[in-house]
Amino acid sequence: MIKSLSRFFMQRRSWSIPYAIFLFIFVLMPLLLIVYYSFTDEEGVFTMGNFRKFLMHPEAMNTFIYSIGIAIITTLSCLLLGYPAAYIMSQKHFNVPKTMIVLFILPMWVNILIRTLATVALFDFLKLPLGEGALVFGMIYNFLPFMVYPIYNTLQKMDHGLIEAAQDLGANPMKVFTKVILPLSMPGVISGIVMVFMPTVSTFAIAELLTMNNIKLFGTTVQENIYNGMWNYGAALSLIMLLLIGIMSLFTNEEDNAQNESGGVI
Amino acid sequence: MMNRILAKGYLWFLLALLYSPILIIMIFSFTEAKVLGNWTGFSLKLYSSLFSGGMHHSLVSAIVNTFLIAFIAASVSTMLGSIAAIGIFNMRNPYSKSIINFTNNIPIMNPDIITGVSLFLLFVSFGISQGFTTVVLAHIAFCTPYVVLSVMPRLKKMNPNIYEAALDLGATPFQALRKVIFPEILPGMISGFILAFTLSIDDFAVTIFTIGNQGLETLSTFIYADARKGGLTPELRPLSTIIFVTVLVLLIIINKRAEKQKKE
Numbered sequence: 362m363i364k365s366l367s368r369f370f371m372q373r374r375s376w377s378i379p380y381a382i383f384l385f386i387f388v389l390m391p392l393l394l395i396v397y398y399s400f401t402d403e404e405g406v407f408t409m410g411n412f413r414k415f416l417m418h419p420e421a422m423n424t425f426i427y428s429i430g431i432a433i434i435t436t437l438s439c440l441l442l443g444y445p446a447a448y449i450m451s452q453k454h455f456n457v458p459k460t461m462i463v464l465f466i467l468p469m470w471v472n473i474l475i476r477t478l479a480t481v482a483l484f485d486f487l488k489l490p491l492g493e494g495a496l497v498f499g500m501i502y503n504f505l506p507f508m509v510y511p512i513y514n515t516l517q518k519m520d521h522g523l524i525e526a527a528q529d530l531g532a533n534p535m536k537v538f539t540k541v542i543l544p545l546s547m548p549g550v551i552s553g554i555v556m557v558f559m560p561t562v563s564t565f566a567i568a569e570l571l572t573m574n575n576i577k578l579f580g581t582t583v584q585e586n587i588y589n590g591m592w593n594y595g596a597a598l599s600l601i602m603l604l605l606i607g608i609m610s611l612f613t614n615e616e617d618n619a620q621n622e623s624g625g626v627i
Numbered sequence: 628m629m630n631r632i633l634a635k636g637y638l639w640f641l642l643a644l645l646y647s648p649i650l651i652i653m654i655f656s657f658t659e660a661k662v663l664g665n666w667t668g669f670s671l672k673l674y675s676s677l678f679s680g681g682m683h684h685s686l687v688s689a690i691v692n693t694f695l696i697a698f699i700a701a702s703v704s705t706m707l708g709s710i711a712a713i714g715i716f717n718m719r720n721p722y723s724k725s726i727i728n729f730t731n732n733i734p735i736m737n738p739d740i741i742t743g744v745s746l747f748l749l750f751v752s753f754g755i756s757q758g759f760t761t762v763v764l765a766h767i768a769f770c771t772p773y774v775v776l777s778v779m780p781r782l783k784k785m786n787p788n789i790y791e792a793a794l795d796l797g798a799t800p801f802q803a804l805r806k807v808i809f810p811e812i813l814p815g816m817i818s819g820f821i822l823a824f825t826l827s828i829d830d831f832a833v834t835i836f837t838i839g840n841q842g843l844e845t846l847s848t849f850i851y852a853d854a855r856k857g858g859l860t861p862e863l864r865p866l867s868t869i870i871f872v873t874v875l876v877l878l879i880i881i882n883k884r885a886e887k888q889k890k891e
Binding site: 371372374375376377378379380381382383385387388389390391392395398401442445446449450454455456457461463464468469470471472473474475476478479480482483485486488502505506510559560562563564565566567569570583584587595596599602603606609610624 | 634635637639641642643644645646647648649651652655662663707708710711713714715716717718719727730731733734736737738740741742744745747748749751754764765767768775786800801807824828829831835837845846849851852855859863867868870872874877878879882
């Protein structure tokens with residue numbers, strides 16, 4: 362008995378078992394609990410009431426739509442600002458030093474609250490009012506690196522021969538861009554959109570800080586409900602957010618995972 | 628030529644936009660003024676009062692908690708993740724392998740708030756009182772997947788025959804692990820540890836849902852509580868500066884390591 366047990370643990374593939382158990386307890390079960398709580402009431406009886414409450418409640422609904430709006434504005438602005446930057450950095454003839462690329466990615470690793478406080482400080486320093494403008498600026502400032510990085514990655518891996526071939530065949534620079542470079546960089550653009558949209562639509566706390574508590578985003582609604590003990594309603598709101606994000610991430614493709622697995626840390 | 632200047636100028640403009648907030652905080656960390664934006668001459672007083680404790684005792688204990696949590700979470704994640712990576716790599720059943728890989732990606736893909744809410748529900752459902760332990764557990768939960776992902780490529784690159792050869796030459800499986808596999812995956816483990824450590828220090832969303840209300844504070848929750856009160860503690864300026872510089876140095880180290888690994 363002991364011998365067979367020890368042989369079982371000697372097999373290296375058995376070593377994934379502790380982690381499998383860990384993943385079940387700390388990843389799968391918590392997610393199932395969100396589903397469980399959102400379809401039950403305080404007594405644990407099945408109900409659709411939490412979702413009905415969300416649909417009937419104009420304030421929650423408005424916050425939801427407003428958050429999506431802010432997320433779309435942020436994502437589009439990041440795309441418009443970030444794509445040219447990623448393009449310039451990926452082109453060899455512009456000769457951009459490597460440190461500059463690291464500088465673009467660096468803010469991603471600074472605590473989001475510190476970055477947000479820094480934005481508040483900047484607005485104070487320039488004597489600009491806090492509010493919707495500060496909110497959008499803060500969001501762009503916080504999430505722009507998430508747009509630049511994936512686009513830069515795909516552009517850099519692109520086969521340069523294709524661009525030269527297009528040029529040889531007589532395409533003007535505009536055509537080369539719209540017919541070759543842009544379509545080939547779409548995977549990066551899509552994962553950039555997801556990487557910016559997901560955190561902007563789910564943030565909480567930073568909106569309050571940037572608008573002096575005047576504007577509430579959906580993440581804050583979730584947090585407040587959980588904090589005030591309305592776990593079932595909070596769970597239902599989380600599930601709605603999760604569904605929204607799930608729909609978004611359907612657009613990501615396998616290429617994204619390949620990037621992660623190659624061990625590219627930053 | 629004109630194009631090149633325009634392109635570089637654009638990059639500098641974006642970088643200025645990205646760094647101006649943090650630069651303002653850095654500059655005003657070297658002056659005493661309570662209100663940010665008032666320059667009252669060069670001074671290191673904020674730095675010294677940050678470290679002398681006393682008045683800002685809660686800030687100091689928040690810093691200590693943050694690092695303690697990060698250290699424990701990163702150490703446990705590194706061990707758990709490395710063992711798991713070896714296990715997953717050697718799994719033969721493709722279905723269970725892809726299930727565990729998929730589950731491993733969930734915490735990475737999930738927004739922080741969902742991870743936070745889900746772990747909060749886990750702890751309250753089982754009546755576990757929230758505090759230091761729950762924060763550490765939560766951090767282990769979202770850090771370990773990154774360790775698995777940074778150890779995995781090292782295993783894939785390894786020559787599988789070396790392990791078999793060690794066994795053929797009479798090494799016990801444990802010896803073979805220690806002398807053959809461990810040195811091969813060590814760089815991945817170190818990168819994974821640093822990554823887990825930075826993620827844990829950085830975290831706000833998961834922490835705030837699992838920290839409970841017994842007065843435990845980490846740096847993120849301290850800053851949040853402080854900012855909500857409206858007044859920014861001036862000592863946060865030197866602190867942000869130190870954190871920013873530390874992250875910069877850590878990142879440069881990670882980057883150098885990654886480049887070196889690529890060359891190998």
